[in-house]
Amino acid sequence: MAVTEASSQCSPVKPTTPLVTFLDRLQETAFKTYGNSDFDPKLYVDLSLKFNLSDTEEAFKKLPRSENGSVSVEILEGFMGEYMRGAGEDLVEVVPEDYVPEPTGFLPKVESPEVRAWALEVHSLWKNLSRKVSNGVRDRPDLHTLLPLPNPVVIPGSRFREVYYWDSYWVIRGLLASKMHETAKAIVANLISLIDEYGYVLNGARAYYSNRSQPPLLSSMIYEIYKRTGDKEMVRKSLPALLKEHQFWNSGKHKMTIQDDQACNHTLSRYYAMWDKPRPESSTNDKESASKILDASEKQQFYRELASTAESGWDFSTRWMRNSSDFTTLATTSILPVDLNAFILKMELDIASLAKVIGENTISERFVEASQGRKKAMDSVFWNAKMGQWVDYWLGDNSTSCKEVHKLEASNQNENVFASNFVPLWIELFNSDASVVEKVMESFQSSGLLCSAGIATSLTNSGQQWDFPNGWAPIQHMIVEGLVRSGLKEARLMAEDIAMRWIRTNYAAYKNTSTMLEKYDVEECGKIGGGGEYIPQTGFGWTNGVVLAFLEEFGWTKDQKLDCQ
Numbered sequence: 001m002a003v004t005e006a007s008s009q010c011s012p013v014k015p016t017t018p019l020v021t022f023l024d025r026l027q028e029t030a031f032k033t034y035g036n037s038d039f040d041p042k043l044y045v046d047l048s049l050k051f052n053l054s055d056t057e058e059a060f061k062k063l064p065r066s067e068n069g070s071v072s073v074e075i076l077e078g079f080m081g082e083y084m085r086g087a088g089e090d091l092v093e094v095v096p097e098d099y100v101p102e103p104t105g106f107l108p109k110v111e112s113p114e115v116r117a118w119a120l121e122v123h124s125l126w127k128n129l130s131r132k133v134s135n136g137v138r139d140r141p142d143l144h145t146l147l148p149l150p151n152p153v154v155i156p157g158s159r160f161r162e163v164y165y166w167d168s169y170w171v172i173r174g175l176l177a178s179k180m181h182e183t184a185k186a187i188v189a190n191l192i193s194l195i196d197e198y199g200y201v202l203n204g205a206r207a208y209y210s211n212r213s214q215p216p217l218l219s220s221m222i223y224e225i226y227k228r229t230g231d232k233e234m235v236r237k238s239l240p241a242l243l244k245e246h247q248f249w250n251s252g253k254h255k256m257t258i259q260d261d262q263a264c265n266h267t268l269s270r271y272y273a274m275w276d277k278p279r280p281e282s283s284t285n286d287k288e289s290a291s292k293i294l295d296a297s298e299k300q301q302f303y304r305e306l307a308s309t310a311e312s313g314w315d316f317s318t319r320w321m322r323n324s325s326d327f328t329t330l331a332t333t334s335i336l337p338v339d340l341n342a343f344i345l346k347m348e349l350d351i352a353s354l355a356k357v358i359g360e361n362t363i364s365e366r367f368v369e370a371s372q373g374r375k376k377a378m379d380s381v382f383w384n385a386k387m388g389q390w391v392d393y394w395l396g397d398n399s400t401s402c403k404e405v406h407k408l409e410a411s412n413q414n415e416n417v418f419a420s421n422f423v424p425l426w427i428e429l430f431n432s433d434a435s436v437v438e439k440v441m442e443s444f445q446s447s448g449l450l451c452s453a454g455i456a457t458s459l460t461n462s463g464q465q466w467d468f469p470n471g472w473a474p475i476q477h478m479i480v481e482g483l484v485r486s487g488l489k490e491a492r493l494m495a496e497d498i499a500m501r502w503i504r505t506n507y508a509a510y511k512n513t514s515t516m517l518e519k520y521d522v523e524e525c526g527k528i529g530g531g532g533e534y535i536p537q538t539g540f541g542w543t544n545g546v547v548l549a550f551l552e553e554f555g556w557t558k559d560q561k562l563d564c565q
Ligand SMILES: OC[C@H]1O[C@H](O[C@H]2O[C@H](CO)[C@@H](O)[C@H](O)[C@H]2O)[C@H](O)[C@@H](O)[C@@H]1O
Pocket: 042, 156, 160, 164, 166, 167, 203, 204, 279, 281, 282, 310, 311, 313, 314, 315, 316, 533
């Protein structure tokens, strides 16, 4: 992995491309020209060039500017028309080869004609979200921020016109319910190609996302596909990439060591982006957020926290803030996140069982051992017996230093309630313990997170999108599936109740808007989510995937009510 020479091991920065740097400048000019209202900075870093960068830059420099750096709308539009191609033009719409309007064996437990008709509409959305990277990107990568990928892709939708890492897991769960096994495998092959090139799966398939990853769910994708298809060849091809990815999350700045009272060292992981400037896709927002920070190195650290929070997938949330009413106190790199470590524990369990499938017994044993170590670490560092939840752990103020080992302090547990506190339930080593599940269920029931239309992300209404009252499909799914996997009758009833609330709200919003949403407001059935740094997005990959996965698991009887009640 290339990092700048100036950067030490202690605070790595991965350089960006000259094209991203130029588009960042174009974005700033556009912001000055058009102003704040309806401005989406990401649009500008998604543009591609018609001619080479130096000619484009030359022409851009010559644009007549006012004192504040803006140009007239006519001149800017003239420049864009002459030199730039529109965002998304480097992707070609395709119909996936394994798509059929009504797949054989589709959602066998859905008896209600109304739900079946809707589920088929949701299934048909895979066509809308399928793209192929155009040949132009492969021929002239220097003109595009979009990264070339070997296979067709499924995008989340709207402004998210490229592949995203953790979204892909729930896209794949939906594709499997849609019997589109080949499309699911193609997505995995694309993500593996990113590991081959960069050593990790990027946040998304854009040059400006190359300084960070996202919640690591590749092994979970491979595991689910293998379960349905028994494709050992796919497992064999994937294993080296999974080992590389495991190394990425367990080395360098991602790795942290916590020493408990018995002087036993536990290795856990955190989010840590290799970037300390504004995120190119949100530069104008980040500069504004940082404007009241005067000290240059504090500003730099704030930018790193912003990018590291994007790596968490929870961008943004009070979960990562020292002071929930001051966004500049974002301190993600000072937190050991419970869900990240649950994902890595799952990665270890998945690698152990996938390696066994292809006869790699030594690797399998090594990862069984690794999973036992992480389980022990999670019990010591995250489990809060009083709350009946696993909670995030604050590393303390010196976590930004290169300190090797941190002493475990029980008071460093973050006792605020977030939906992530229940994510370990998704992992077999936790959901197979009936007494733990019962305790966690009781805690969940009284947590305040379960609302009429699903599980809220947190209890704090901060205006950030990963906070109350927003509910997100992946969160509903992990908690529901964890409850189901416990095998306990009461847990399944609770899971079904949550899934029904979620399906009803998705359906009601679909009937009102004809779209599937990125997030919903869980306080009211049918209400769409909001907040955060961009307007609510439609499409939407992971939402569609979770609806199909829930309907596959629970079905829908003829007499079951579908409307909000
Ligand atoms: O443009 C701002 C940020 O947008 C992305 O984050 C959100 O959308 C992703 C795609 O659905 C999703 O994976 C993530 O959980 C959302 O918060 C992007 O991932 C960020 O890096 C980006 O800065």
